Amino acid sequence: MDHEIYETDIYDKTRIRHISILCDCEHPEHQFILSYFVGDKTEMFMDIHLADRGFWLGLIYAIKYIFGYRSRYGAFDEIILNADTVHILKNFVFEFMNQPTTSNTGADACKQCLGWKRVANSDDMESWKYWDELPDQSKIVVKMGLIKPIECPRCGGTGREND
Ligand SMILES: [Zn+2]
Numbered sequence: 001m002d003h004e005i006y007e008t009d010i011y012d013k014t015r016i017r018h019i020s021i022l023c024d025c026e027h028p029e030h031q032f033i034l035s036y037f038v039g040d041k042t043e044m045f046m047d048i049h050l051a052d053r054g055f056w057l058g059l060i061y062a063i064k065y066i067f068g069y070r071s072r073y074g075a076f077d078e079i080i081l082n083a084d085t086v087h088i089l090k091n092f093v094f095e096f097m098n099q100p101t102t103s104n105t106g107a108d109a110c111k112q113c114l115g116w117k118r119v120a121n122s123d124d125m126e127s128w129k130y131w132d133e134l135p136d137q138s139k140i141v142v143k144m145g146l147i148k149p150i151e152c153p154r155c156g157g158t159g160r161e162n163d
C-alpha cells in the first residue's frame with residue numbers, strides 16, 4: 001500500500017507538502033490527503049475523497065434523508081488505517097510540527113503580524129508570534145480553540161508591508 005508524499009507550489013514560491021493516505025481496504029475512493037504550507041505551522045488541511053454514488057443512488061439517498069432514514073451516525077464514510085499507516089501519518093504530522101517557520105524577518109516585515117503572516121482572532125489581532133512563543137502550559141485557550149490564527153488582514157498573509 002503506497003501512501004504518496006509529494007509537493008506542489010503556488011505562485012512559484014509557496015510550497016505545499018501533501019501526503020495521500022489510502023484505506024486498508026484498498027478501495028481507490030477511500031482516501032484522504034493531508035497538506036500543509038511549508039514553513040507554516042499554523043494549520044493543516046485534510047481533503048477527504050467523497051465517494052461518487054452516481055445520480056440515481058444519490059437521489060435515493062436524498063429521498064431517504066428527507067424522510068428521516070438516516071444512519072444513527074449520519075453520513076460518515078470510514079477509512080481504516082493499519083499500524084504502519086498510522087506510523088507514516090505520525091511522521092508526517094511530526095515533520096509539520098518540527099519544521100522551521102518561514103516568517104519574514106526582513107526590514108519590510110508587516111507591522112501587524114511582524115512577518116508571521118498570521119494574527120490571532122482576538123480583538124487586538126496581534127501577531128501569532130506572541131501565541132506561538134508562549135510556553136505550552138499557557139496555550140490552553142489555543143488548545144480549546146478560543147484563540148486561533150487567521151490570515152493577517154494587513155498584508156494578506158504575505159508577511160510584507162505592501163506599498
Ligand atoms: Zn476502505
Ligand SMILES: [Zn+2]
Nearest residue numbers: 110113152155
Ligand atoms: Zn501581516
